[in-house]
Amino acid sequence: MATSSGGGAGDQAIHRPDKASWRKTLRLFRYLRPHLGAFVAGMGCLLVTSLLSLAFPILLGKLINAHASGGGFWSAPITDLTNIDSVAKLLILVFAFQAAFGFARIYFFGLVSENALARLRQDTYAHLIRMPMLFYAQHRVGELNSRISADVALLQEGMTTSLAELLRQVLTITIGISLLTMVSVQLTLTMLATLPVVALVAVFFGRWIRKLSKQVQDRIAETNVIVDETLQGIQNVKAFSNEGYEAGRYGSAVLKARSLALKGVRWRGAFVSFIIFCMFGVIVFIIWRAVHLMADGALNMGDITSFLALSIMIGASIASVPELVTTMLKAVGATERLMDLQEGETEPLTLHPAGAPLPIRGDIVFEQVAFHYATRPDHAVLRDVSFHARPGERVALVGPSGAGKSTVASLVLRFHDPVKGRILIDGKEARAYDLAALRGRMSIVPQEVLLFGGTIRENIAYGKPGAPMEEIAEAARKANAHDFITAFPDGYDTVVGERGVQLSGGQRQRIAIARAVLKDPAILILDEATSALDTASERVVQEALDKLMEGRTSIVIAHRLSTVRRADRILVLDQGRVLESGTHDELIANTGGLYHSLSRLQLAGA
Ligand SMILES: Nc1ncnc2c1ncn2[C@@H]1O[C@H](COP(=O)(O)OP(=O)(O)OP(=O)(O)O)[C@@H](O)[C@H]1O
Numbered sequence: 299m300a301t302s303s304g305g306g307a308g309d310q311a312i313h314r315p316d317k318a319s320w321r322k323t324l325r326l327f328r329y330l331r332p333h334l335g336a337f338v339a340g341m342g343c344l345l346v347t348s349l350l351s352l353a354f355p356i357l358l359g360k361l362i363n364a365h366a367s368g369g370g371f372w373s374a375p376i377t378d379l380t381n382i383d384s385v386a387k388l389l390i391l392v393f394a395f396q397a398a399f400g401f402a403r404i405y406f407f408g409l410v411s412e413n414a415l416a417r418l419r420q421d422t423y424a425h426l427i428r429m430p431m432l433f434y435a436q437h438r439v440g441e442l443n444s445r446i447s448a449d450v451a452l453l454q455e456g457m458t459t460s461l462a463e464l465l466r467q468v469l470t471i472t473i474g475i476s477l478l479t480m481v482s483v484q485l486t487l488t489m490l491a492t493l494p495v496v497a498l499v500a501v502f503f504g505r506w507i508r509k510l511s512k513q514v515q516d517r518i519a520e521t522n523v524i525v526d527e528t529l530q531g532i533q534n535v536k537a538f539s540n541e542g543y544e545a546g547r548y549g550s551a552v553l554k555a556r557s558l559a560l561k562g563v564r565w566r567g568a569f570v571s572f573i574i575f576c577m578f579g580v581i582v583f584i585i586w587r588a589v590h591l592m593a594d595g596a597l598n599m600g601d602i603t604s605f606l607a608l609s610i611m612i613g614a615s616i617a618s619v620p621e622l623v624t625t626m627l628k629a630v631g632a633t634e635r636l637m638d639l640q641e642g643e644t645e646p647l648t649l650h651p652a653g654a655p656l657p658i659r660g661d662i663v664f665e666q667v668a669f670h671y672a673t674r675p676d677h678a679v680l681r682d683v684s685f686h687a688r689p690g691e692r693v694a695l696v697g698p699s700g701a702g703k704s705t706v707a708s709l710v711l712r713f714h715d716p717v718k719g720r721i722l723i724d725g726k727e728a729r730a731y732d733l734a735a736l737r738g739r740m741s742i743v744p745q746e747v748l749l750f751g752g753t754i755r756e757n758i759a760y761g762k763p764g765a766p767m768e769e770i771a772e773a774a775r776k777a778n779a780h781d782f783i784t785a786f787p788d789g790y791d792t793v794v795g796e797r798g799v800q801l802s803g804g805q806r807q808r809i810a811i812a813r814a815v816l817k818d819p820a821i822l823i824l825d826e827a828t829s830a831l832d833t834a835s836e837r838v839v840q841e842a843l844d845k846l847m848e849g850r851t852s853i854v855i856a857h858r859l860s861t862v863r864r865a866d867r868i869l870v871l872d873q874g875r876v877l878e879s880g881t882h883d884e885l886i887a888n889t890g891g892l893y894h895s896l897s898r899l900q901l902a903g904a
């Protein structure tokens with residue numbers, strides 16, 4: 299079920315130099331720019347709350363040194379810091395302000411990050427959906443899915459809580475230390491003597507943990523790919539009774555992620571306990587020094603209380619920094635991957651093309667087209683394909699499986715460009731058209747019909763978003779789908795299940811035909827459009843298709859030669875070459891040809 303090796307981008311990200319990651323993270327700020335006002339307001343509140351929280355230890359010292367006054371609680375002037383009633387009132391005021399500004403801070407940062415993230419999600423998806431087909435061949439759905447869900451979630455955590463929290467802690471630490479020097483320079487120097495050691499260790503550990511957590515994220519993305527693939531292809535898993543195999547595959551992927559995560563846990567644990575040890579060591583050391591200083595008369599009890607409360611706050615801030623930095627670095631890793639995704643070159647198409655449909659007549663010319671898929675450069679799929687389909691003509695492609703028929707169809711749709719040769723539409727090179735406008739005039743009924751999870755009505759309307767119900771029903775009638783749809787209790791509002799699994803293959807195919815009809819294209823591509831139908835329904839649908847093909851250039855791919863008999867020209871494709879071309883009668887007359895032998899085989903089988 300694993301169709302491509304995928305997973306590449308995640309691994310590459312680990313080896314990227316750090317400068318590039320930071321540069322990419324800086325690009326995130328373009329998402330913040332529209333909300334700069336709220337961001338600045340949030341920063342202001344952040345500053346105020348940090349200052350207010352530092353006022354607490356200072357006032358605590360004052361509270362201990364203060365004395366009771368006879369005047370009563372309410373009459374004490376709030377500015378008299380020696381009066382215990384005043385200090386108590388001031389403290390309550392400080393807490394009240396802190397609560398108000400704390401709310402505003404969280405609100406403003408939330409406002410900025412939620413808006414920025416919504417925009418980022420939109421941009422990433424809009425970019426993703428416009429990538430060329432090659433991109434999807436090289437990446438697995440699960441991996442891309444986890445970019446938009448998991449990576450954005452990491453980013454969110456980093457941006458909403460950790461960034462603000464980190465700034466708050468840095469403010470607490472810097473302002474706190476300057477307050478400390480105001481209380482006692484000697485004691486502050488004592489404390490600072492231990493700080494650089496802790497800081498150095500934090501930087502070293504932080505780097506290492508960042509690397510580990512990035513690896514863990516990639517491993518987890520790999521396990522998600524397995525879940526995605528197997529649940530999407532659950533029929534295959536069950537039909538081959540490969541539940542055990544898949545459980546084993548998933549199990550060992552999980553175990554790999556687990557041991558790596560455990561390694562990260564050990565390092566993080568070591569880190570945290572080291573910091574905690576340092577913090578308590580510093581406290582004991584400070585008290586020890588403080589008691590000596592008090593004995594010398596350099597400090598009083600209130601000062602020591604302030605100093606200790608401040609030190610504990612600063613210590614707690616320092617201890618919380620590594621966790622916050624780790625979260626931030628995770629967010630940087632996630633940002634890097636998201637930005638990588640946004641850097642990939644998209645197809646040159648507009649998301650919301652305006653204006654009238656492209657006025658093409660549907661003249662298609664293949665000039666010595668050669669092609670191989672970029673994922674398999676040494677496997678030539680088309681070697682030399684030339685043909686001309688005039689406006690309104692019906693050109694059939696027949697030939698053995700793997701001959702390259704569907705590939706021709708995807709080249710017409712410009713999913714890929716030819717490696718050699720040219721494709722002309724209405725005499726102009728296909729590349730010269732706006733991609734969305736050109737595809738807007740083409741319809742395909744693909745070999746494997748996948749419907750979207752909504753209702754039948756929505757699925758048909760996909761050919762022309764916003765089409766009125768009458769048009770949808772009309773299209774369904776033309777595709778001979780109306781009867782079976784109205785036979786469902788919910789009619790057009792029947793939910794088809796994820797990817798249309800609640801419908802039969804033939805029903806899905808007729809819905810796909812209705813969708814193509816609704817689009818009213820100039821160029822119609824039918825890739826085995828009736829292959830899933832029984833002979834009776836095929837006849838009815840074939841009639842519908844015959845009507846549908848009138849006045850449009852059609853490329854019809856079919857295994858059953860009976861369905862291509864009426865084509866204006868039949869191309870017999872084998873191993874990427876056009877072996878024969880002509881009408882049915884011409885080709886059948888060539889008794890030595892591939893068409894002749896194919897049709898003899900089919901007659902014998904029927
Ligand atoms: N996305 C792809 N990437 C790489 N190779 C591909 C891809 N799609 C098809 N091929 C290869 O290109 C060749 C032609 O495939 P194509 O689907 O065009 O055959 P086909 O004539 O439509 O066959 P069928 O009748 O079975 O549908 C095959 O050898 C196939 O393995």
Ligand SMILES: [Mg+2]
Nearest residue numbers: 703704705745
């Ligand atoms: Mg095919």
